[in-house]
Amino acid sequence: MITFAPGPSKVFDQVGQYLQDAFQTGILSANHRSAAFMNLYQETETLFKEKLHVPEDYKLLFTSSATENWEIIAQSIVESSSFHIYSGSFGKKWYTFAQHLNEATGSHKLGTEDALDVAGLEIDGKHDLIAITQNETSNATEVSQELLGALGEKYPDKMIAVDTTSSMGGIALDFSLADIWFASVQKCFGLPAGLGVLILSPKAIAKCESKGESGRYNSLSFMLENAKIYQTHYTPNVLGVYLLKRSMEDHPEIQVTDALVRKRMKELETVIAQSKKLTMLVQNSETRSKTVMGIAGEELFIKEFKKAAEQAGMQMGSGYGPLKPTSFRIANFPAITEQEFENLLKFLKEY
The missing domain is CATH 3.90.1150.10 (Aspartate Aminotransferase, domain 1)
Known part of the structure; x- marks a missing residue:
């Protein structure tokens, strides 16, 4: 079947071999503070920059899922409130999740046939981050990168976070258009579920450091501190990272x-x-x-x-x-x- x-979704046919190789190499038993894992992390980040054309000064982080990134963004980057642009169920869930944490969260719902009217969009100054679902899995819609670019030009002082859960790894994305990008590997990356990726620009990293939020399991400042030396804040999905690295090695730009x-x-x-x-x-x-x-x-x-x-x-x-x-x-x-x-x-x- x-x-x-x-x-x-369907995983790449090569995953079976990758799983055997992971066992044979011993990476499954590697400590996440070890040189073996640190090399794996660094090699995977390098592949993201080579194969997906992520800017050199952006940082790759590993999370448990795309959904976890909603909380990370809301708690560690948003200072006043976020404004969410969405057309379907997953974008709405991101909005309601953020609203639960911050009642001042705003939103703009798009119809499935309606392209985002950037010129007519008005976002209050109280919202310091724009959250947008670029590819909505629930109703098969997307927001074009041209409109993402126009959004950034209109609101250069606001942070832009983009959900590309079902498009990253499938279509070419211009990562310079936004500060925060995230996805999960069980869709276009063709891998088993259980690993999320979070990509941050220097601007997003500076915003996190400025806010200074810390003390939680997934506080972004804690994650970034460890990522500087290619480690993770707590024990990661080492197998998931290994499979991601192997898959990206074997597939084209x-x-x-x-x-x-x-x-x-x-x-x-x-x-x-x-x-x-x-x-x-x-x-x-x-x-x-x-x-x-x-x-x-x-x-x-x-x-x-x-x-x-x-x-x-x-x-x-x-x-x-x-x-x-x-x-x-x-x-x-x-x-x-x-x-x-x-x-x-x-x-x-x-x-």
Whole structure:
């Protein structure tokens, strides 16, 4: 059974070998204060800069998940309050989580077909950080990097944090457009769940140091203090870091992956556009995700389609929340092989 669910999603086929190698090398027993782990950390950060084109002066940190980063940002970087821009369930969860910690948190909800109107957006001066979900897994929408850039130009004095949970590692991101980026590895990175990544600009690091928040399990100041010497604040997911490092070594630079992901999405869009019973969940190409395809149809047909797909050895991702009965999602992630993708297209055309 091949899963096309958008997370946890299909892992790269090489992961089985990586797991055996991890055991054989002894890294699974390595102390996180040891030279072996410190080298692993440094090599992984270097790969992020080489393969994903993260700026040289940005810092990579490891967390338990993308969700943990919501708390880290709220407690260690936000000084007055944050302002959240979102279109779907995960962006809303980030907003409500921050609001629970700080009642002054503000928000702006986008419609799934509505591109962010940067010119018409007004963010109060009391909000010192803008939190934006670049790729919304729940409803297959995205905010373009052009709009992220425009947002930064309009509000140069505000910190910008970007959730790229289901796009980092799949599409080319211009990390210079924001100060804080985060993701989890179980989506475009094609790895088992259990590891989050957090990328910080020098501006974000300075803001953390200025705020001086400390004393919690995941206080960012504590994490950064250890990261200076390529250690972690507490015992990390060493296996997850090892798998990330090995996978990034074996895969091309992000522009190659980006081209593949965009080509496949165009092919998917063409097939769905020709279907008489299925439509794209997001009609506006400017707000449609490149890494998650949302597909809609009548409830009975969707149920029958998903059942038939499973009989053919393919598991579709269910629609999220209220969209579940009338939609399904397809992960357009790099771990899907060419043959698996061709089988998917053939099934979509024939059913």
